[in-house]
Each structure stands twice: as C-alpha cells, then as structure tokens.
Amino acid sequence: xxxxxxxxxxxxxxxxxxxxxxxxxxxxxxxxxxxxxxxxxxxxxxxxxxxxxxxxxxxxxxxxxxxxxxxxxxxxxxxxxxxxxxxxxxxxxxxxxxxxxxxxxxxxxxxxxxxxxxxxxxxxxxxxxxxxxxxxxxxxxxxxxxxxxxxxxxxxxxxxxxxxxxxxxxxxxxxxxxxxxxxxxxxxxxxxxxxxxxxxxxxxxxxxxxxxxxxxxxxxxxxxxxxxx
Ligand code: 5GP
Numbered sequence: 001x002x003x004x005x006x007x008x009x010x011x012x013x014x015x016x017x018x019x020x021x022x023x024x025x026x027x028x029x030x031x032x033x034x035x036x037x038x039x040x041x042x043x044x045x046x047x048x049x050x051x052x053x054x055x056x057x058x059x060x061x062x063x064x065x066x067x068x069x070x071x072x073x074x075x076x077x078x079x080x081x082x083x084x085x086x087x088x089x090x091x092x093x094x095x096x097x098x099x100x101x102x103x104x105x106x107x108x109x110x111x112x113x114x115x116x117x118x119x120x121x122x123x124x125x126x127x128x129x130x131x132x133x134x135x136x137x138x139x140x141x142x143x144x145x146x147x148x149x150x151x152x153x154x155x156x157x158x159x160x161x162x163x164x165x166x167x168x169x170x171x172x173x174x175x176x177x178x179x180x181x182x183x184x185x186x187x188x189x190x191x192x193x194x195x196x197x198x199x200x201x202x203x204x205x206x207x208x209x210x211x212x213x214x215x216x217x218x219x220x221x222x223x224x225x226x227x228x229x
Contacts, residue, residue, distance in 0.1 A: 006028045007023065008022060008189060009022040018076065018077060020073050020074070021076050021180055023074070024042050024072075025037040025042050029096070029210040030210070034209075034210070037218060040047065042072045042144075043071045044221065044223075045187055046068060046071065046074055047068070047224065047228075048190070049065070049074065052189075053184075062075040062184065063184040063185070064076040064183050077183060079183060080178075081176040082137060082142065082146075083118040083119070084115050084127070084218060086113060086147075086174070086175065087116065087171070088111050088171055088173070089111065090154065090158065090167075091108060091170070092108065093169050093194050095135065099221045117131070117224075118174075122200065142182055147210075149175070149182070154171075163225075166196070167196040168195065169193070169195070172192045173188075190220050193205060194207060203219065
C-alpha cells in the first residue's frame, strides 16, 4: 500500500504504470468531521464505477479504468493526479444552494462547471481556472480538455440515468496525467454524485448519510440495481 485516502486504499503492482484501488466501506462527510461506515459501500462503488467507466470508454472518454478484479478491487492506470476537483451541476443543490441562496432543485439553463482546489487543510476551496494555471496545478490546455471531458461525461451519464428514472443533479470528477495524456480518474458513484429519483425526487446518494436521512445502504443498492439494468 502506498496511499490511503478517505474511501480507498491504493496498492502498487509489479507494473509501475498500474495500481490496485481497494474500495473501503468508510464514509466521511464535511471534510472528515463526520465519520461512519456504510455496509457494502465499497462493493457498490467499485461495481458502479466499473459500469460508468466502461460506458464512458465506449463513448470515447479516456479513463484510468483497466478492469475490476473482485468485489472491492479495481485495476487502474497510475495517474499523476491534478489537484483540482471538477464539479458539474445540472440542478442547484448542496454548496451552490447554500452559497448563492438558491432553492435546491432549481434547474440550471445549462450545465455549470466549477473547480475546487483539492486541499484538506483548506476544505477544498472553490477556485477559478486562472488560479489553477497561476499556481501550476494545471495548464490552460489541460483545463480546456478537462472542461470538454467533464461536459461529455455529464451528457452521457445524464442520458443513461434518465433512461433509468434518475436525475443526475451534480457530480465531482478528478483527472490525472498518464504519459502526457489527461485521463479521468477516481470513482463515479453515490459518494461523488447527487442522484435523485426522477418521479419522487428522493435522494439516492451520499446526502442520505451527510444529512442523517436514513436508508443509506438501501439507496446505494437501489442505485446499483438501476445502473445494472
Ligand atoms: P457540493 O459542492 O454541492 O458539496 O458538491 C457538488 C457535487 O460534488 C456533489 O455531487 C458531491 O457529492 C461532489 N463532491 C464535491 N466535493 C466532494 C468531495 O470532496 N468528495 C466527494 N466524494 N464528493 C464531492
């Protein structure tokens, strides 16, 4: 093991270009201030990420995904992570509702892409692309690629989920460099996305854990069931 994060552990392999990601059940929110475990979260997130990464790869989005090894482990390309979290929003929710005093659920006229500096001590502050360029976190060319990839992911996942009765409210992506190429990394799952049932607007994601809404495990399993169908 060479790295342990809040939700995953990373292991090196005999190939320096490949790593194994192990998906834990540990759940944190509010930058680690709230902690617990969600039973089988690692299994659900590993499988859901596999399904989403496979869909994206099929549609021309390059990702770090190589293959799922077992219930909790995924073989991935080793990235040099760009320390910028990219958030795409289709409806107002979460920090956007709070910061701008807008009602949760308000639709946006077009998807909005935001950047956050990946820093635990600073609580991931929102930044401009200019900051990322000025401080050398990403080049202008990389940000252009990140924007295009993030919007493409939004379009593909929104359509896929809409067909399964799910609204893709917003989500967070991480990107990294791999032999001069920008690849989509991390995971795509109920920890990193807001999923709402289209008919009832019931939350089917980590907000159930963040705000003690109950039915956390059930929501993760329900989302996996829909994505697998
Ligand atoms: P918000 O800025 O509203 O808190 O989050 C926007 C979207 O990005 C949500 O879908 C949320 O799950 C995801 N997101 C933002 N920051 C993080 C983070 O540090 N970790 C995880 N897992 N998801 C995040």
